[in-house]
Amino acid sequence: MKKNFLKKLAAGFLTSILLVGTIGCSNASDSANSNSSKNGKVELKIGTWAGAQELKEFQAIVDKLNKESKDYHLTIQSIPADYYKKIQTMAAAKQAPDLFWLSQEYIPMYAELGVIAPLDDYIKGNPKVNLNDYFEGPLQVGKVNGKLYGLPWINQPVMLYYNKTLFEKSGVELPKPDWTWEDFEKAAKALTKDTNHDGKVDQFGTVIDGWPPIATWVWTYGGEIIDKNGKVRIDEPEAIEGIKMLNKLINVDKVTPTKTQAQNTGGPEMFKTGKVAMFFGGAGDDFEKQVGNAFEIGMTKVPHAKTEATFSWIAHTVMSNNTKNKKVAAEALVDLTNAIHDWKILPPTKSDLEKVEKIRPDKKYAVDIIKESAKMARGFNNQKQQNELDNAIWQELYEPILLGKKSPEKAAKDAAEALRKILGQ
Known part of the structure; x- marks a missing residue:
């Protein structure tokens, strides 16, 4: 996906x-x-x-x-x-x-x-x-x-898969359907560990490497990227609050492997091998078959802030x-x-x-x-220029946040300007 x-x-x-x-x-x-x-x-x-x-x-x-x-x-x-x-x-x-x-x-x-x-x-x-x-x-x-x-x-829909065995072994409360992003953050921090004590983190709470879509945070904080009328809204306060949580998970809490680490191994593979405790995957993904008896899988809804939503x-x-x-x-x-x-x-x-x-x-x-x-x-409020819009969001917002090169406010502002240029607004 x-x-x-x-x-x-x-x-x-x-x-x-x-x-x-x-x-x-x-x-x-x-x-x-x-x-x-x-x-x-x-x-x-x-x-x-x-x-x-x-x-x-x-x-x-x-x-x-x-x-x-x-x-x-x-x-x-x-x-x-x-x-x-x-x-x-x-x-x-x-x-x-x-x-x-x-x-x-x-x-x-x-x-x-x-x-x-x-x-x-x-x-x-x-x-x-x-x-x-x-x-x-x-x-x-x-x-x-x-x-x-x-x-x-x-x-x-995107769901939150989790390694139930890893949660129980670590004594961390299992994810619930009504989890907020703060609940998710708390669990992710507790499950991010240096398990072999070599000074390097080798077990992460989650993985965010360009997936899931940025809308996962924007929508659940009550924001929009582009609304139903085609108006760019990614630089509005609600959207920025969602981007701030994304940024916090990646660059402050550091509960996810770096972009390079994740993409070299693959987020799904890290989840299947027990290196990642929680993974955002599609409801139809076949993790159950691929994991087998290695550990018990759980699944729940994507965390939320002001509203429940999922891509x-x-x-x-x-x-x-x-x-x-x-x-x-x-x-x-x-x-x-x-x-x-x-x-x-x-x-x-x-x-x-x-x-x-x-x-x-x-x-x-x-x-x-x-x-x-x-x-x-x-889904998104898709536009005829959707491919260009997706690329602008990636270049101006998602990747800079992943690499810690922009603040949420700056990334949202730059992305909004790029989207409005594409749409002629």
Whole structure:
């Protein structure tokens, strides 16, 4: 789940080169997708980044839908590497798959460039779609200028994983669902130790190395980075209070390995090997399987200050604006998305949350707390320049805080100026 901001920025630049001036003026009649019929069914391609075992599981879903449908036949177009680069290239040539997956941060850009089509008219009245059943967070990121451009198939909130064995061995109180950042800080300090007495810390309370997102602190202190109206607010008092706590954990309390230490070994690996007591990971991460019997894992909600909030990794199924038969393509999109809710956790719908334990039995111990987090999980208020915005936040705020090169106030001010420049504010 961890973001690589520089790679995302490169993808954003590539998009600008390939798409601006070519996609916005396209229409269905220009499409290279003929949607030709086979046995009376409309032929549709579904683009996915799934590969290996995941692809086999996805193929089984598609095979079942093809067998049941009288209207369409789906063919998977697997792009396990350089997914967005290849999708963007195909879109520029008006050969994008009829349906494909998009992570939340790409939706505004693809929508405003005309690459993907709004779904409102095609899903209206469809008994298989209940928009009120979706959690607001995952549904909201698919909306651009009041129109819905995708249906979410996953809502994976960031959770706080912890090494229960290490906590108990150290005599530290176990994390609770109502933990504040001060509670987290206290535990992290108690669990940061030089266990072999060589003068160097070799066990840390947590790991912060560019992950989790800066919003983890900003939102829980009542702040915003960019609000729903696109206004930059990262330099407001509430946001700065969150950044101050982040800075304190890293540079004052020193409860996390340095950026270099963490990235050389890897935050998840440090948690799995008992070098880190608490880790911010996705609800669907498979730490339980990877850790095995090495230690007992616990899970709870992300700590909070003024309000409870957590970032969620959200992806949607979208429809190409160049697909010929949008009515049938939308029907397939709905069926496919609904079927994925039985496969991936967490489903973005309230009614499907009961499936979590069945889909992933290893999460049984944490099902209730995962459900609570799903209700408050959200994505960013994404903009069409989201890749540039993410990179500016990294360069002007997150990395300088990690390296102790800026105060929270200075970092917030510099980041706000950069964001406003990108957005023309």
